[in-house]
Amino acid sequence: MTNNAEWLQRLQAVECRDSSYNAKVDPLVFARAQGSTVWDAEGRSYIDLCAGFGVVALGHNNEVQKRVFASSLNDEALVTHGMGDVYPSIAKIEMLETLAAALPSHLTKGGLALSGGQAVEFAVKTAQIATGAKGFINFHGSYHGLDLGILPLTSRQDFKDPFRGWLPEDRVTELPFSCELSLVRKAIHQQKAAGFGCAAVIIEPIQGRAGIRKNGLDWLAGLADICQQEKVLLIYDEVFTGLGRTGQITFAEMVPCDLLCLGKALGGGLPLSACFGRAEVMDAWPQNEGEGIHTGTFFGHPLSCRLGAETLRTIQRQKLPQRSLELGSKLQVVLREKLQHHPLFSDVRGQGLMVGLELSEPLAGARLMDILRRHGVIALASGDKGQGISITPALNIGEHELFLAVERIAIAMDDLE
Ligand SMILES: Cc1ncc(COP(=O)(O)O)c(C=O)c1O
Known part of the structure; x- marks a missing residue:
């Protein structure tokens, strides 16, 4: 052996x-x-x-995995697919409907991807398209994934050091995790004054990789108020905290956000992630007339979607x-x-x-x-x-x-x- x-x-x-x-x-x-x-x-x-x-x-x-895998083995089951942004599968549509039904009513539309980092990429692109601004505010200790486009939002220096020179770090302001909220307003004003504007504040409602750190709900509500007053989007990265782990499907049930990133548990063990948002924010994307400007071959993979939808329903039912x-x-x-x-x-x-x-x-x-x-x-x-x-x-x-x-x-x- x-x-x-x-x-x-x-x-x-x-x-x-x-x-x-x-x-x-x-x-x-x-x-x-x-x-x-x-x-x-x-x-x-x-x-x-x-x-x-x-x-x-x-x-x-x-048991959910066993059931979904077994029922996916019948002769004509559509379990493999790679049509990204073109012909959707029924499984993808049902997954998006299941997710929309599980989320608070202000988060109605979204898109699927494969990893947490890709969900964050989706949110970061959406925020730029919806606001026209290019600046982002993140928090010390944050981990949002290691994909190159979002690397500046991840706090740890050692993850970024080898790639300096490539990253748009001048567009990101990092604040202490539990900072005075006046600092957030100040940073937004600075980004606006610099000319590129502030598109969004991104936060893990509970930081995972940094050692499970959280702020109170009052602090989060104060942050949401500032974002609303300043017309800056608030992104929750709940790739880790979401889907029941911390007591609710999302913190947006308590304090609304504009964009929500989910991943990890979303596919029930298979690769699946999502960025969901308010309809008016998501609708800033142009209508796909045969070719999307943001896609990936395997986005919305049917087997992941079938398992993800069943897993989410089970989390809620149980x-x-x-x-x-x-x-x-x-x-x-x-x-x-x-x-x-x-x-x-x-x-x-x-x-x-x-x-x-x-x-x-x-x-x-x-x-x-x-x-x-x-x-x-x-x-x-x-x-x-x-x-x-x-x-x-x-x-x-x-x-x-x-x-x-x-x-x-x-x-x-x-x-x-
Ligand atoms: C909060 C958070 N965001 C994003 C990611 C990145 O997810 P992935 O590794 O699936 O790209 C992680 C992964 O640990 C995470 O914890």
């Missing part, structure tokens, strides 16, 4: 060095998975507190946003209880099943992530200095599994030097 290390060696021979984590200790190569359990190439099992960066909201190899909120609150209490006496403990925070454990030393989270593999838990390092781990399991993870994983985290913490 080929072991994890040998698989990784084979990978290194054929894959770009940057594309996969080459763990030096206890390497992990996924071989199979069910629910919130993953097995590696050597048959060892892990409790998955990551769910593929939040992608498998209903768990791995779940009231998983509510479960996520309740279980997440309990998780925070238990994590704090078990870990607060550890010398490296700093904080537990988050909302719903998007919880961050912050440690007091840079890279302590990255070390903990490595140690956790040995204890049969998959959780990812987070924070700009790798100082924490994030816990974003499937929304239907069993309580027993979740709290068993917490026990293992407590034991693994004792191995941290």
Whole structure:
């Protein structure tokens, strides 16, 4: 049997060095998975507190996936398609209708893509088309994807450094995440005075990669007010927070936005993302008369759309946003209880099943992530200095599994030097 290390060696021979984590200790190569359990190439099992960066909201190899895949195998099922902006499939139309019905009534129209970064690209282009302006405001710690066009909006310098000179960074003003709201107004005025104007403010209502950080709803409402007064669009990047993970389908249910980006869980495990917006904003795009000016061959792929629509309906029917909120609150209490006496403990925070454990030393989270593999838990390092781990399991993870994983985290913490 080929072991994890040998698989990784084979990978290194054929894959770009940057594309996969080459763990030096206890390497992990996924071989199979069910629910919130993953097995590696050597048959060892892990409790998955990551769910593929939040992608498998209903768990791995779940009943909805099995049903959709099985029913897609009949003779004439249209499961493969690559017509981007030309002839749409029924599956795409039904996916867009399902999504529109799940979103608050001010977000009525949108478009599909394949990745979170592409959803953000869609929003950034839409904002320029709708306002004619070219400036954007983002927040320190933000992660909006690594595609070249939106890279200036992602905060981390190390992601951008090799590409400087190519990026329109002079069009982006980055503000502290919980800044005085007067700073937002000032930055908008500066962009207007510079001549290129301000198209939009983009924010993750809860920052994921930066270590699960959030502002209060009052702050978000204040931000929305300023955007409205200044005629600047407000974009929520809910690629991670959306679709139930943080207790609702979108923060726009509480504080309306103009454009919303969704991804990760949207395709139920297959690649699918969306940018949705107010009709008057989305209608700034010209009518497609046979050739769109923004498309991609696989946008709206029918199998992703079928699985995505079924997954979204299941999330709603099973009231998983509510479960996520309740279980997440309990998780925070238990994590704090078990870990607060550890010398490296700093904080537990988050909302719903998007919880961050912050440690007091840079890279302590990255070390903990490595140690956790040995204890049969998959959780990812987070924070700009790798100082924490994030816990974003499937929304239907069993309580027993979740709290068993917490026990293992407590034991693994004792191995941290
Ligand atoms: C908030 C947010 N936006 C955008 C992205 C980019 O998504 P993708 O990796 O699918 O391009 C991510 C990915 O982690 C994300 O968390």
